[in-house]
Amino acid sequence: MAKMAEGQEFSREEVGLALRNPGMPLEGLRYPITPIGMHYLLIHFDIPLIDAATYELSITGRVRNLLKLTLDDLKARPAVTMPVTMECAGNGRAHLSPRPVSAPWHNEAVGCAEWTGTPLKPLLEEAALLDDAVEILFTGHDRGIDQDVEQDYERSLPLDEALRDEVFLAYGMNGRPLPPQHGSPLRLVVPDWYGMTSVKWLREITVLDKPFEGVQQALLYRYKRSENDPGTPVTRKNPHALMVPPGIPEYLSRARHLRAGRTLVEGRAWSGFGPIERVEFSPDGGRTWEDTELGEQIGHYAWRGWSYEWDAREPGEYELCVRATDAAGNRQPASNDEAWNLGGYGVNLAQRVPVSVS
Ligand SMILES: Nc1nc2c(c(=O)[nH]1)N[C@H]1C(S)=C(S)[C@@H](COP(=O)(O)O)O[C@H]1N2
Numbered sequence: 239m240a241k242m243a244e245g246q247e248f249s250r251e252e253v254g255l256a257l258r259n260p261g262m263p264l265e266g267l268r269y270p271i272t273p274i275g276m277h278y279l280l281i282h283f284d285i286p287l288i289d290a291a292t293y294e295l296s297i298t299g300r301v302r303n304l305l306k307l308t309l310d311d312l313k314a315r316p317a318v319t320m321p322v323t324m325e326c327a328g329n330g331r332a333h334l335s336p337r338p339v340s341a342p343w344h345n346e347a348v349g350c351a352e353w354t355g356t357p358l359k360p361l362l363e364e365a366a367l368l369d370d371a372v373e374i375l376f377t378g379h380d381r382g383i384d385q386d387v388e389q390d391y392e393r394s395l396p397l398d399e400a401l402r403d404e405v406f407l408a409y410g411m412n413g414r415p416l417p418p419q420h421g422s423p424l425r426l427v428v429p430d431w432y433g434m435t436s437v438k439w440l441r442e443i444t445v446l447d448k449p450f451e452g453v454q455q456a457l458l459y460r461y462k463r464s465e466n467d468p469g470t471p472v473t474r475k476n477p478h479a480l481m482v483p484p485g486i487p488e489y490l491s492r493a494r495h496l497r498a499g500r501t502l503v504e505g506r507a508w509s510g511f512g513p514i515e516r517v518e519f520s521p522d523g524g525r526t527w528e529d530t531e532l533g534e535q536i537g538h539y540a541w542r543g544w545s546y547e548w549d550a551r552e553p554g555e556y557e558l559c560v561r562a563t564d565a566a567g568n569r570q571p572a573s574n575d576e577a578w579n580l581g582g583y584g585v586n587l588a589q590r591v592p593v594s595v596s
């Protein structure tokens with residue numbers, strides 16, 4: 239099922255996927271709220287063209303009341319605005335060896351937008367779930383073929399997850415209408431979970447009386463060690479810290495160059511398993527670690543800033559690393575072996591940034 243690749247060279251397919259699905263330039267970590275256009279994108283099929291004026295969302299399946307809602311109906315309901323860090327489950331995949339041929343993310347499949355929308359739970363309460371409801375299925379307007387199966391992009395959530403207060407349907411991003419590439423006119427936002435769950439271009443919400451077995455649920459987005467391994471579902475985001483690469487880059491290689499002296503190294507960290515409690519910095523490839531200073535927490539589901547004043551006294555070659563620990567005690571792994579899985583999901587190896595100091 240999974241096509242694998244090895245080495246530093248990327249295939250035409252991987253380059254094609256990377257061009258369609260840009261990441262956030264890591265200097266974008268300087269903004270607490272990622273500007274639209276700097277936020278990463280992941281689009282499996284095509285961006286559908288949807289007329290917001292005639293758009294309707296239906297809530298159907300195991301419900302007492304079928305609902306059909308226009309965008310105006312949804313905007314007339316109670317509104318929430320909150321920053322939510324979104325990260326693709328495939329972020330870090332390109333560091334694996336062998337790696338699955340898919341979007342070849344290194345570290346940049348992340349962003350934190352301020353989303354505006356209406357909570358899902360009251361809508362489901364209005365639809366009145368029947369007693370046999372077990373999962374909620376979210377179906378997008380986009381359609382394509384993956385794993386040889388023609389499908390709508392759709393994913394489900396167990397009932398208890400879908401009914402969390404902080405799950406909402408978003409029609410706004412950074413104070414503007416949702417742009418086409420991020421799911422216009424309406425998308426799901428599931429804080430704490432990896433991005434695949436936050437279905438864009440939402441067409442239908444279906445209440446199911448048995449677990450959804452579609453491709454994006456049962457075949458993909460599972461932590462598997464081999465083809466025959468049924469694996470476990472990919473859900474919440476693993477803890478992850480990233481730094482703004484310090485100094486200046488060489489154009490082609492992106493290698494970093496820095497003058498000796500004090501440098502403020504900064505970045506952001508997040509986890510779907512609880513608040514970030516600790517971010518550590520290493521100037522020597524992970525041999526020694528120092529605690530960094532944690533910054534403001536702009537929202538419960540938003541990344542947290544951190545900074546460290548690094549004194550690069552001696553000219554030479556350095557490998558800077560950063561790693562986060564969350565409130566549940568999860569810490570980023572040190573080795574590729576720990577992180578490896580067939581789909582290249584949830585890879586949160588400590589970031590490594592080689593720097594030449596002169
Ligand atoms: N309908 C639909 N929803 C989707 C996707 C998609 O391809 N189609 N991609 C998912 C994945 S894998 C991710 S990581 C996020 C990316 O959201 P963004 O492009 O707004 O950053 O959207 C998710 N929702």
Ligand SMILES: [Mo]
Pocket residue numbers: 280325326327328433434
């Ligand atoms: Mo993703």
